[in-house]
Amino acid sequence: MTDTLPLPVVRYLAARTPDQIADCFTENGVAVDEQQTRRGRAEIVKWREDVAKVAYRQDILSATHEGNQATVTCRISGGFKGSPVQLDYRFDLSGDLISRLEIA
Numbered sequence: 001m002t003d004t005l006p007l008p009v010v011r012y013l014a015a016r017t018p019d020q021i022a023d024c025f026t027e028n029g030v031a032v033d034e035q036q037t038r039r040g041r042a043e044i045v046k047w048r049e050d051v052a053k054v055a056y057r058q059d060i061l062s063a064t065h066e067g068n069q070a071t072v073t074c075r076i077s078g079g080f081k082g083s084p085v086q087l088d089y090r091f092d093l094s095g096d097l098i099s100r101l102e103i104a
Helices: 007-012 017-023 039-051
Strands: 027-032 038-040 056-066 069-078 085-094 097-103
Touching: 007 056, 007 069, 007 085, 007 097, 017 039, 027 039, 038 039
Parallel strands: 027 097
Antiparallel strands: 027 038, 056 069, 069 085, 085 097
16 A cells, blocks of 8 residues: 555655654654644654654554645554554655654
8 A cells, every 4th residue: 555655655654763754754844743743853753752662553544645745544553542543644745755744
């Protein structure tokens, strides 16, 4: 399914470390998760370090893209309250990088 997605989204989904994830974003990229906004790669690294403290599994359910936007729906399950959850990852792209990601 990821073969139908733009390269920046594929790179994000394949990344395993907070630094690899942050490298998928523009220098001033924005990530919105759990109603908190992180701006810039340093804040994105910190966010992903916090996320990595909880074991979880991410299964892609669907993916679409049009122009510079892509949406990936995932089932996230793991060691957190309310597991499993279904989330939409909405990406705005700028060239080969992500300029904004909103997880809802």
